[in-house]
Amino acid sequence: MSDSLQHREQGLSFEITARSGTARVGKLHTAHGVFETPVFMPVGTNANVKLMRVDQLKEIGVQILLGNSYHLAVKPGLDVIKLHRGLHGFMGWNGGILTDSGGFQVFSLKELRQIDDDGVMIKSPVDGSKLFLTPEFSIDIQKTLNSDIVMVLDHCPSPNDSYEEAVRSLKRTQYWAERSLKHGVNSWQLLFAIAQGGVYEDLRRLSAQKLSELPFSGFAIGGLSLGEEFEKTLRLASVTLESLPEEKPRYFMGGGSPELIAHLVEMGVDMFDSVFPTRLARHGAALTFRGRLNIRSARYKNDLKPIEEECDCTVCRNHSRSYIHHLFDRGEVLGGILLTHHNLRFMMRFMQRLRDSIANGTFSEYKKEVIDSYVKGEGDGLCSDIAGDALSR
Structure with missing residues (x-):
């Protein structure tokens, strides 16, 4: 297979420009620039990377950062974002933005949410307000935010969940991914799916295989680095990657330590985010x-x-x-x-x-x-x- 593999979605593209075994260098083309991969995205949950100005982010070479659609929909609210014509204008940031769907809050706010196949009701830990997040509403939030990369809503299980619970979350994640794809994003946005499956290798493999059959622009590995053993993180990531398309970008959600990134880059992961360095x-x-x-x-x-x-x-x-x-x-x-x-x-x-x-x-x-x-x-x-x-x- 050629080293200049290229995949085009909605006028945008990902290309692999160099390889060393399964590790690869690539270029991700988005509406706000072309970003070199492997890339690390600082976390800007509330429309800011803690203790950093946007001009400083540019100065140190940040290409793309992460925002959180759930938190931004609660505060400041979508009406405020609309006044600025999207998150870029609100922040004063002209680089790339990937927005998380709110799926991580399904895990992290477990005591404050109720979930079924329709969606998830989340009670805000900030002001107590309730928001019913569906796959479609998550997409609509991210369309308003006008991010470059949109993540589908997923059900992120706990590492302690039983096999039966992991199956339920996997099926729900697949169902929500199909609904998100059908609902669609803005023509200039990339839409990524998220593979789940808990700590079970066969479920990880199944989730990746099923999602790979759908025309997403890229794929993420979710639900790992949540407290499980380091070697298990690597093994489950490897199993997932084996079933994801090679020609599309692969994103490991929530990985930021140098050792972890080095191992995952060797496996062929292209994108990372974490609060690790700022925390x-x-x-x-x-x-x-x-x-x-x-x-x-x-x-x-x-x-x-x-x-x-x-x-x-x-x-x-x-x-x-x-x-x-x-x-x-x-x-x-x-x-x-x-x-x-x-x-x-x-x-x-x-x-x-x-x-x-x-x-x-x-x-x-x-x-x-x-x-x-x-x-x-x-x-x-x-x-x-x-x-x-x-x-x-």
Whole structure:
């Protein structure tokens, strides 16, 4: 099969430009630009990436970010979004936007929702208002948001669900995907389906196979990295990927730690999102190519070095570990702002290195380097909490 595989949907396209085994570099063409894959999308649930301005996101190389249709429909409400002609105008962001359908809230707000085959009634944890989310209404919300990539509403099960419960959620996810496809999106939007199946390999395979029969623009792997063992995450992701179309983009929902991304890129995943780098930053942890640093540690009180000497971000060019340690020690919000900026720039540099290593044939060596850094690296706060990346999305 040619390395320039190309799939066109609604005038938009995905093309694979380089390979290293099953890892690949691609270009995703959307209404707001062409994005290189593998790509990491920072999470902007409420129309903002926490502690970052949109000009800073552009400065550090962010191509596309994620918004949440359920939360935005509740606050500020669709009438406000309409005044700005969509989420891009509301945020002042001219890059790409992928919007989650609200399916993750089916999992995360389990105590506040009632679900059946028609849809899900969710009680807002913000103001107590109720919203009945159907596959069609989720699509309509995302059409109003005018995002570049629209996700179908899915039923995300818990890793603890029984086989019977996982079957029910799989069937509901398939039914909702078919309804979403029939309802349709704006001509310039891409529509992605989401494979589910809980922690059961046969159900994962079945979900991916059934969805692959439908003409979606891309496919996501949902319901993983929710607390299950790391090796199980990888095994279930691999089983799912084996049954998804090779020529279309594949998106792992809620994965953001370097080790997890390196493994999944090797399997052929193209897109990632997670609160992982921003959540770590707000708690005083910095991502580096030598592992993770806990900047709150007293060892950095008099350390004049930047977070990472090779980093080109404005934080590393202008501030010492000592200064950022002081900010956290005094409870200053600027500490979280500076580390968020650095961590997101790290993720952009990390993804670029992954793409370069695939293109120049050194991916296997680079993957080993990443795993060595984040399992036995020089950092002092390594990524022992990789499983569970998605829990705070």
